[in-house]
Amino acid sequence: MPDRIKKWVQGSLCAVRNGMRKFAFRLKAVWERLTGSVKRSRRKPEEETDHYPSDIEDNNEPELPADTARVHRVAPEKAGSSDHTKLFNSDEIKKADTKSGLKLNLEDEDEPFVPEPLFVERVALRPFPLAVLFTSVKFLIIIILLIGCAGLGAGLGIARAYVETTPSLDTAKLTKSDRTSFIYDKNGDLITSFANLEYRDWADIEDIPDMLKNAVIAVEDVRFYKHEGLDYKRLFSAVINTLRNSYAHGGSTITQQLIKNKILTSEQTYKRKIQEAYLALELERMTDKDIILEAYLNDVYLGESNYGVKTASQDYFGKALDELTVRECAMLAGLINKPYTYNPRTNMYKRKDMTSTDERTDKVLRDMYEAGFITKEQLNAALAEEVKILEVSAQKQMYDMPYFVEYAIRDVIDHLLLQRGMLDTIANRAQLENELSTGGYRIYTTVDPKIQHIVQETLSAWEQYPALADPAFSLKITTNADGSVQEIVQPQASAVVFDYHTGELRAVVGGRDTPTRKKELNRAYQSDMPIGSSIKPLAVYGPALDLGVSPATIIHNMEGEIEGYGGKGYPSIGSERWIGPVTVRRGVVSSLNVVAARTLFEYVTPEVSKEYLVNLGVDPSRINMDGPGLALGTSGFTPIEAAAAYGAIASGGEYKEPFSFTKVLDAEGNVILDSAKIRKNRQVFKKSTAYLLVDMLMDAVKSGTGTEARIDGMTVAGKTGTNSDYSSVYFAGMTPYYTAALWIGHDDYTPKLKRESTGGRYAAPLWKAFMEKIHEGLANAPIIDESPGNIGLVKRRVCSVSGLLATDACELDSSGHTPVTDWFVEEYAPTASCDMHVVVSVCGESGQQASTNCPEFKIEQKSVVLISSDSPYIEFERSVLKDAISNAVFTDIPIEQYRGGNYDPSGFCTLHGFNWSYASDLFGTAVGLISEAEELIRIVKAYMNSTPGLTWSETSSLNAAINNLEYEIIVGNASSISSAASQLTSAYNAVVAAHQDPYPTETPDVSPLPSPGPTDGFSFG
Template identity: 30%
Template sequence: MLLMQFNDKNFSLDKKKKQGKNKKIFNRIFSHIALIAAIAAAVLAIFIALFIRDISQSLPTSEEILGHEPSLVTIVYDRNEKVVTRLFQENRNWVKLDAVSPWMVKAILAAEDDKFYDHSGIRPVAILRAGIVDIFHRGARQGGSTITQQLARNLFLTKEKTIVRKAKEAILALRLERIYTKDQLLEMYLNTIYMGHGAYGIDSASKNYFGKSPSQLTITESAILAGLVAAPETYSPYRNSDMSAARREYVLRRMLDLDWISKSDYDTGVREQPQLLKREASKSSLFLKDSPHFVSYILFNKLLPKYGTEQVYRGGLRVYTTIDLDLQKKAEELVSKMKHEGALVALDPNTGEILALVGGRDFDASKFNRATQAFRQPGSAFKPVVYATALENGYRAVDHLLDAPLLFPNGWEPGNYGGKYDGEVTLMDALARSINTVAVRLAQIDGVSRVVDMARRIGITTPHLPEDLSLALGTASVTPLEMSVAYSTFANNGYKVEPYGIKEVKGKNGESFEQNGPKITNAISVTTAVTTRSMLEQVALWGTGAKAKVEGYQTFGKTGTTNDWTDAWFAGGIPGLVVVVYVGNDDHTPLGGKTTGTVAAVPVWKEFVSFAVKKLKLPQTFILPPDAGVESVNVCKKTGFLASSGCPAANILLPAGHAPISYCPWHGGSLSAARADENAPQLVLAPIDDEMTHYKYAMRGLSQEPSASDQDVQGQTADTPVATKKTKDTEHAKAPVKNSDPYKKDPSEAEQMEARYQELLKKYKIIE
């Protein structure tokens, strides 16, 4: 028994000793673990601190956050402030929070962050929950981002799903909350979120989906848009109506559960069928859809060189242009219906404002802008330059030249359309009927250098003006735009305008960056301008352009057709408007079927101008300035004397004091009075006209009925009251090289434009 007691006591002592020893071991282990844990925690804390420091250093500072500006849309307006197009990388237009429907504000908060006005930018519990899920999935999988965090990501971060990005997001969210108020943050968020189909921000989204401003959104529309934020493509009402409806109901249920709407509001939101706009592609592109030739003209020639890609595509500029969108659309409609390629330019001749500019049938098919880049032969549309030179040099519309065959020493033999020659004709008759031989003779009389000088002064800037007599027949290579400037000089009483397409450019805050107005130069005398225009009115009254006459309006203009019917033109105008229409193939092949300017260009010109006069408030007649120095005279088209009762009459402007005072002796007037008339028309012989040509083709004597087209009857010039003036050859009045090809001087080929266009896009970093 004693032994047992002793053994039990010893066992107890051993047990206590053993327990004490175990406790010491445990305490020692625990101490080591605690030390290791403390060291690990310290290391982790240091690591986290260093991690946060490194991340923070790579993030925007408070100053940089305040200076950040989101990408904004540049809007191009027409002259009446209608939107022409939008230029953007992100289709965004900024709106104030108070301009957003209260339904939309509630919907976005319910869908994305109902505690937005309560937290400080992050929600630790949500972040912890998301972090645990991410750790178990070895990567970022869970959301949990507040509206402020989403804003931080939208403004400064990528959308990659990593823990590092989420840490940056949280840090930036805290910084944003210190800098901005909650309302400011919500406004920024609503203006930066992507809502699908190219719409950035609530303004673009509400207009793209429903065609209304954000302030007009209904509860149904608000729920649809708010539901898009989580996954714009998945919940798109265009792509997946069922998913969109389910997401809309979820948002409405959240609003109801939060007691932000009534059950009646909820039922309305679920039941109501949204009226979606017909979807149109909206993407980051050079243009959206409207006026591409005009927009490309101002973009590459004005906006991008001056402001750069960043400002134009992200800076929210407001560009106020000169075009009238209704006229532009009409011009595009007409050109698109042409059988061949072509262009139309409409100009205000008094200011130089471009009212419409179309450079081809389909911009997507061809970027070649034929209005500004196609250097083409104008043919007879260039003849007014030759006639204006003659009028400036003292000749009159009633003076005569010979319409007779021409043969130059080098073999050049310019002829008339149809191969007919009418002998002695008045200048106004020759221009109205577009007689080639008279234009060549007139250029030889003027001197080619003077014709070139006239062309330069009135606005033709092309480097491709041949300095030989072929220039009289329009062998220069010119663009429709510069032809519109030249004809504007005649319309504007001798004052040349500089064409321009931008009236003003404003910044996103309304500050004016540039303003443009008319730039006008006195190019030729008012007398030369109005007398030339008066001759061109005859073209539209009874000449080759008679079908262009706009009823009720003084109309002037000139047709143009080149060799082999390759190019067809009509250039002209009415008071306050000049329009040039060009028709031709890019490869210079014939239009076919002897297609003239009268056939191909005049109908387009007439329809456009007839539409324009209904849209624009234009005067019906030209007002002559007090210093015009002209008088209106009713003369015989054939002889230039005052019209008798039997004359084919025309009303023409002549320099004051230089009009004939006797009546046409061929149609009933007095021969003796005509011979005594100091201002009687005179026959001007070109240097190439020899005595035989003069004798054979001059106007017949009064003893016979005039028959200028009869080339076989010998003329009796002694009986005519028309005096004859022989001119001398000039240094530059030379014939062109026979069979020369003017198109070898053409620098702009349509097939090269696509490559050049892509080069411009890369130059301005619009594409990579």
């Protein structure tokens, strides 16, 4: 508190205390006189002259004779000077005139002595009742005066205490009002204002028209430029009006109102009024009037969350301040007193009665006229003017592109937390959001309005969403915070478009329909559903390529345990087939689960895989460190994370942190955040790896599971994803311009989509629908415009069984495992030739190794695959291998021996084991055929007797064929004998093939594009 004020208060209190003390002494004297407590006794000279007060004794004056009295005389012209006392003896006193009772004045011996009377005649007392009445009245007056004085003293003491506890006066706080922030698109065009519960926009005093200033001054504080903070005349008038039970105006000045709004509260207490008055005086002493008025006009509440005249002008009239008419200025000024009662929008469109607003506005106009602010002509024109009020408040309208705007605000808060070293808590987020909404910030986002609207409109209008397995879950009922009930259609969808060249988000759509209220669920970042097979290029194949795997690396898509996978040892394949050894490219294109799982555990490891995902911007808390989580995609991704991660592939392996804003400016124009300076870019994949991933993902769209995402005339690469048990579907892909990720599923995850709902069938077509529109008019180009040779890639033709350089024997493979040509990183390219394929002579009739007894016209050259005891395939069961590699031969004979024609004798053709050449010479004669037929029967029966483990079906089949041949022998027809012998031979060969290690007959190639199916709760593409 300033010393001047303290001294003034202390002086006032001292004066009050002294006055009360004097008044108390006088009151005591009056009281004693009224009550007769002072007793009068007749004089006894002897006694009187013998008694001296103690104070005289204390003065050490000489004792006087007993018959001596002291008489004081006073000279009028020297009164108050020295003491003049004359002593009289008792005789002289007796001679005195006792009736006149005069006091002797002996001041000057030259002047005659005029004695004063010593006694006064007694006055007759009032009658007792009257005396009691008068005494009671006097007593009552005294009590009232005492209470009044006590109350005054107490009041001054309380006032002093209130003043001493007054908050400090911070003029910077008074003149710094909360300001609404604004959000802009990537072109710099305004999207919306951003406010919490208060809409504010600062206007400098010179930008506020004089007419509006005068209107406010006229109705709120007409002597604003004359008083020093308190308007005593207005205050007295307000008190009188209150006593008369009428209200014309308040007693507070503009300065007091500003103090109340910015420093104190609105509580109706004496403490607040005293502190308000004191601070108003101080503020006026310290601050210029225009500064006070500027702060007031920018802070005053004008209804419907509008604070300040600039915001209210836009909200009610849709006008800038310099466009306001006289009546509009008066209407705004009139709102200050009762903004709810005089609200023009509410009165015009809801209450349908503008009477209160018009009357208040007319009063303000008359006050302006009486104050000399407008002329008579201006008054009349304003009274007759009609004002147009906007029917819908801009503040209550839903802003454009709400999904992107709300994510951008969160993105800014995320980076402010990091910048300021604040913990990520609910309280800190609320604090920063309030700061953003009230600090006058300018947030420049990266949203492309055209792309955002295309994606939102496409998702809203799409009619081919998958049905739910149970239609009862097609609507999700939720209750909002305000108690209203909302129905949300299911399944839902979310999509994100990312410019991987700049690292900027172009569209963020968090639901099928445009939100109707603020802060609805934004699935683009608030929903982290499993990504399904879309994870494979990120968590499996990308890391594997970095570690030396190539698109032509051979992975065993065969039934067998995968070490480390858990459960039964390998993922289910659904409607896939065990198609044997396949290349990594085939695994990507056909989205083969077993290939992904084997690649993860045999080449990458879960630890390395997780590290890659974290570097790609995935939240580590949502990464499942197991086979299903990393190879099949049960880990949760947001669409924003997926789009940015695929962006790292498209941008040559460099991850660019996705930003939704370019910069954030404060109210003074200072740059608070600049994405170019804080973006975290990092090289995750080798450039060669990114090139190979793009190349394989392009094949997935051309001929694999993602064919529905193809866009005519535009390069597209991508990967489908189908989550566990058909809970949701995914597609993430890229073009030369953008990456985009799309999720479709139920918000509650548990309700499933109908069977056969795959990413290729439902997500890819919708992805194509909005991406095709986005790319209209754009030229095609490579996704990674780089020469393979410049990044260390070479092409090699390799065996599709061994993975080594292909030989002529590999080229002759007719079992579906022909050589492939693909890219390799040069340092990892194979240099050795295939050591598994070999060309042998095979009997075309039996499919077995030809013997010397086989007819030459039946012998042909065939490529077979040798499976030795040290082969990587030996871990699989033989039945699995027979299904996977139809021309497999199990032997430890060196391949060189096979190439030299030294075959395994046990593998010779059994059909032509007897002398078929001799039989052919006799062919046509029953005698010759019968002999050979009987020999055949003997061989088959001997085999049946010596071979354990024949099934009932096999035994029955052979017996039936033997019986048939024996019957034909009896008949004796040569042609019938030959036919029956052939049937027995075929049956015999089939049984032998099942129980020995022969060269199996060739089987057709399997389908290159198996359709996905259920996978025991895991995902497939």
